[in-house]
Amino acid sequence: MILISGATGHVGRPLVNELLAAGRKVRALSREPVGADLPAEVEVAATVDLPLDGIDSVFFVLAAFPGGSAEPIARMKAAGIRRIVALSSYSVLDDDPKNMIAVKHRELERHIRETGAEWTFLRPAGGFAATALEWAGQIRTEGVARFPFGDAWTAPVHERDIAAVAARALLTDELVGKTPLFSGPESLSYADRARIIGEVTGEPVRFAELTHDEARQEWLRAGIPPHAVEARLRIFAKLVGTPHEISPVDSYLGRPGLSFAQWVADHADTFRKGTS
Known part of the structure; x- marks a missing residue:
């Protein structure tokens, strides 16, 4: 059975679907299992419980574990994953010690290597299309x-492409011990992203540039941790x-990778007026 954190x-979600289509049994972790809304054949469990009995392989998402990677990875090692x-x-x-995103993911990779388990580290480049x-x-x-x-400028990656690479790493031996680095198929500015959303939805979108201070306050209000806000500002400035x-x-x-326009088409109702 395969365990999916951040399911x-x-x-x-698309990774769960990929694995089910391949005929694999899936245990999905969620902070709120009752409202997970996953396919009926999926076994759903609470992330905090981290049930590892009967699990052979794990898809690990750091964001699913606010306390960090050390404790859950240690439990996986003890369970013989x-x-x-x-x-x-x-x-x-990026070896900048101020880049906490880099620091935390380097720590994650180190903890996993130290388990002695087979590993693959997916390194999407160019940003997630879903940040839109x-x-x-x-x-x-x-x-x-x-x-x-x-x-x-970024090269936004569709989440379905990330899930497809993850599925290949879980289902075959082809990516064991590798660090697949991949971006979306096209380089776009953030103003381009706004324009494409308008073109695909048929409802023009105006891009409005914020000052750094305005962006900082907006992101903090949205619940983004301060260290991540500062990392974002440094990264985007570069x-x-x-x-x-x-x-x-x-x-x-x-x-080929899925385009940002395809991503917008997959989420178009999210952006259209009169929807929620």
Whole structure:
């Protein structure tokens, strides 16, 4: 059986579906199991319980464990888990000690290596397409997307592509001991993202650039931890004016990566006026 942490998240849900389609048994972890709304054949458990009996492989998402990776990974080691596939970050390549996203994911990778289990560390580059959901409310009500760096370039990755690479790492031996780094298929500025959302939904979206202080306060109000807010501001500032390097996912999936326009089409109702 395969254990999926963060099973109700952006990557977890499509990964659950990939594994079910492959005929595998899945135990899904959720902070609120009663409202998980996962397929009936999925065994759902509370993240805090971390039940590992009968589990052979684990998909590990750091965000599912606010207390950090040390304790849950130690429990996996004690349980003799054979394989751990972790959603890491390409930021681990940044040795800036102020980049707490990088620091925490380097720590995650170290803890997993020390278990002696087979491992794969997924390192999506270019940002998650799903971060555009932060604009959903303001686009629905005002037709505006606010962000501090209109000319910051990224190559947003569709969560279904991340899930597909994770499934390959869990179901085959091809990615054992590897660190797949892949981006979305196109380099886009944040102003481009806003424009594409308008084009796909048929409801034009205006991009409004925030100052750094305005962005800081908005992100803090949204519940983003202060260290992550400051890391975001530093990271995005470095992306201004330079198209993002493309790291194709093709070699891992045998097909091109899904575009940002495809991602918007998959979530279009989230942005349209009169929806919630």
